[in-house]
Amino acid sequence: KREQLSPEKLAQELCQADDVDAQMTRMVQLFEFSxxxxxxxxxxxxxxxxxxxxxxxxxxxxxxxxxxxxxxxxxxxxxxxxxxxxxxxxxxxxxxxxxxxxxxxxxxxxxxxxxxxxxxxxxxxxxxxxxxxxxxxxxxxxxxxxxxxxxxxxxxxxxxxxxxxxxxxxxxxxxLALRNTRFLQLCTEIDERVRPLVYVVRHWAKQQALAGNPFGGGPLLNNYALTLLVLFFLQTRSPPVLPTVARLKELSEDEEQTVVEGWDCSFPKDSTQLEPSGNKENLCALLADFFRIFGDYDFPGCLISLQEGQPLPLPSVLQSEVGSKLKLGPFNLQDPFELSHNVAANVNEKTALRFQRCCQAASKYCRSLQYQRKSSKGKIWGLVRLFQPGTAEAEVPVAAEFVINLPLTLAVLPAETHELLCQARDFQLRCFQKVCAGIAFILQDVLKCSCLEAQQGSEEERQAVPEGKQGEQQTEAKAGPLSAGCKRSLDEEEADSSSPSSKRPRTDTLVPEGESMTWDCATWHKVWLGRRRVRRQLRGPQPDQQQAAGSLELEAKVSEAISQQEGGGKPADPLFHFSVCARVRADAFVKQDMRISLCFEPAPEQAAAFQEFFHFLQGFLPRAVEQHLAREA
Ligand code: ATP
Ligand code: MG
The missing domain is CATH 3.30.460.10 (Beta Polymerase, domain 2)
Structure with a gap:
């Protein structure tokens, strides 16, 4: 395993470079595969x-x-x-x-x-x-x-x-993904500025929590969409750094004509057949202009087209046959080949606005001397400052969808009643409640977080409760502003991912879609760090016979041991506060799985610090909950 590149090491490496262009090429070397x-x-x-x-x-x-x-x-x-x-x-x-x-x-x-x-x-x-x-x-x-x-x-x-x-x-x-993979690769071969720019923009977006949910889904931009945005930007330079996709098709030979799933994906095999770009801009200037242009871009009002290398106004897009099939939203970025696919359809309004604001802030910074010139006094400069998470951009929801396998006894009923019961609302509600109890147990008893129930209920009920009365539903008056933000972001995400009429929860089925539970939590110790080592120490060289049955106890001991190493108890302030909102997804039940989305929302200004814990939870939580459910059953 290669050691992870720490932010400190990255900063140190970059500060040693001579100029921003050198920093950007160094980024590629530091991040690419060994x-x-x-x-x-x-x-x-x-x-x-x-x-x-x-x-x-x-x-x-x-x-x-x-x-x-x-x-x-x-x-x-x-x-x-x-x-x-x-x-x-x-x-x-x-x-x-x-x-x-x-x-x-x-x-x-x-x-x-x-x-x-x-x-x-x-x-x-x-x-x-x-x-x-x-x-x-x-x-x-x-x-x-x-x-x-x-x-x-x-x-x-x-x-x-x-x-x-x-x-x-x-x-x-x-x-199609095989073909667009080859297209991205071709772009890196056409011009050597493509890789450094993409690496820098991806890393910047991850640091600003605008991108990088490894689970996919959620309201953030994914790496594919970000890469396409950079490629598009390079198509629009004057003269262009990259040709448009339509131009690449014109340049392709007969034997290179390729159609996948009905979409024309023709482009030359070999980049050496293409004329090198006449554009001579350096990386430092290109990056600054990327932020300037997208800081002031009409994302909801146009469709970014790599096919044409220009933004297409929405009214004319909607009149075309493929355009009418596009799922349009606050961020419209057309796939280069599958023209009826908006690769950023998952992005909600909040993320789109944040993207723009972060670009504006970055653009402003890029005009400063601190960006353009190496510090002679050993201060951070250039890209390093750019990567620091913006403090103004605090409210960052982090969503993930988990599939939790229900234990057999919960999910399998006598054959003749199975179909019927699986659709029955109270059965599903019971399952959801058990899963929620499991989530709270793991957070509290296994990971030693504090975890207070903040809000429970269905979307329908909540809509029926008049403003200001919602607090009465809470077990304790703990529903902070976080939980409200969390729900909002999921609503938007769902509205984006389904038909426009689905903003309201479905009432025509028995599935309790929209059923949700929110907790306000705090973490006191870095219980996600070094678990494997502590686990090995606790378990000894011979794995315990009862290991499977007792592994949650073991996990609880691991958390305890880590908190002891850090001084034990609860320090005056937690590492961070966060809220968790569990929510039943549409078509929640698939065989023995229950689909639940969990939205984590760190407290203001703690988004970046929270990321590591979030990544850990993504792997740990669903499995631990499954184990807990199996044991309870
Ligand atoms: P990384 O894994 O580092 O985030 P990636 O490019 O591999 O980057 P994935 O999300 O793993 O991104 O997706 C793998 C591939 O699937 C992409 O390279 C692309 O070819 C295709 N792909 C991903 N997301 C989309 C999308 N929204 N629309 C169309 N194709 C996509
Ligand atoms: Mg990938």
Whole structure:
């Protein structure tokens, strides 16, 4: 494992550079994969390929995303595409011609074959992913935390590689991503300024909590959208640094014509065929202009088009056929190929406004000498100051969607009543209450946070309660402004992600969508740091026989030990305050899963400090709650 680059080390490295351009190129070197990390990923891909070939004859594992698109950051996730076209053909031909397979053909219809359980031609994506998850769980050594996420826009199986801690996704219906990955890579080959600019903008956005929710989803910008924004910016320079996507199509040869899912994705294979840009601006000036331009941009009023290399006014977009299918919102950024897809459709108004304000603040800073010139007195300068989280931008909600597996006894009912009961509101409510009790237990008893119930109820009830009376519902008068902000952000996120009429909760089904629970919490110790080491010390070299049953006790002891190391007890002030809002999602129940979104909101000015704890909670909380539920059942 490569050591994480600490903010102090980054600042030190950057301050030593001679000018901002040198700082920006240094950023790439500090963040990109080491040789070892690249080798590890290659090895993992080979391992997956071998295992999947055995179960899915003719299949291929193809990496995409940041591992291969030229914007690799040490520790980023490993996105894999499982190509099953040939396997489907094998299966179809095996069916139509029963009998022993030919010598060189895999036996996909014997009883032992995993393919005997499924018909790939008619199976749904989640069904195939369940099978992929089974193969991962049972047959890929060193992989754990395998989880199917069936309801995402692009469903995936998530996994984690134990030794390296590397997280990854496998998808099966995401061919466009392979193509846009190649497009991003081509852009990095066309001009060497692309990589430094993207690395800097991504890191800046992460530091300002505008981007970087590793779970995907939520109201923040994702790295793909940010990268496209930088590419678009480079298309609009005069003269342009990058050609438009339409121009790239014109430049592509006959054999380079490519159509994926009905979208034209043609562009030249080889960047050396293209004319170098006549633009000679340096990185320092480009970055300053990026902030100046987007600090004053009409994001809600236009569609940013990389296809055309210019913003398109919304009224004319809406008249076109693809335009009318776009999910428009406060931030409209068209995918370069899938033209009816707004890659920033998840961004809510609050994030869009914050993005603009942060750009304005950055632009102002970029006009100062502190940005432009190295300090002769050893003070921080250039990019370093830019990366410091803005204090004005305090209210930062951090949302994540968790899928919590319900224990069998909670979810599986007698077959004939199962369907009916699974839809019954009180049954689902009971499940939600148990999950909430689990969340509170883990936060309080296992992670030693203080955790006060602030508000409970359904969206419908809350809407019915007159203003000012809501406090009466609280168990204690603890519902601070945080919880209100938290709900607002989720509302906006949901409004963005569904039809315009869905702002109000659905009342036509029994699913208690909008049911929510909020807690006001505080953390007193860094219970997320060094848990593995403390766990090993407590458990000794021989894992406890009762480990599975007692592991939550062990986790509680780990937290206790960490707080003891830090002096124990509760210091005068907590490290930070935050609120947590758990909320039932639409279509909450999928088999034995319950879909709950958890929105964490750190107290003002504590957003940056809270990020590390938030990342830890994302991994820890759902699993711990599942364990707790299983034990309670
Ligand atoms: P990182 O993992 O470092 O955040 P990434 O580029 O790999 O960066 P992911 O969110 O992992 O980002 O997505 C992987 C790939 O999936 C992207 O590179 C892109 O090809 C595709 N992708 C991600 N988000 C979207 C989106 N909103 N619309 C279309 N394609 C997307
Ligand atoms: Mg990725």
């Amino acid at each position: 040789e070892g990390e690249r080798r590890l990923r290659d090895l993992l891909v080979t391992l997956f390929q071998e295992v999947f070939l055995e179960f899915f004859p003719g299949s291929a594992i193809l990496p995409f995303g940041s591992s291969v698109n030229g914007f690799d950051v040490s520790g980023c996730d490993l996105d894999l595409f499982l190509e099953l076209e040939k396997t489907k053909k094998f299966q179809a031909s095996a069916k139509s011609a029963p009998g022993p397979p030919a010598e060189d053909e895999p036996d996909s219809h014997s009883e032992d074959s995993i393919l005997s359980d499924i018909d790939l031609a008619s199976a749904t994506v989640p069904e195939v992913l369940e099978l992929v998850a089974t193969v991962l769980r049972k047959c890929v050594p060193g992989v754990h935390h395998v989880q199917v996420v069936p309801n995402a826009r692009r469903p995936v199986v998530k996994f984690c590689h134990k030794d390296s801690g590397l997280r990854g996704d496998i998808s099966i219906d995401n061919k």
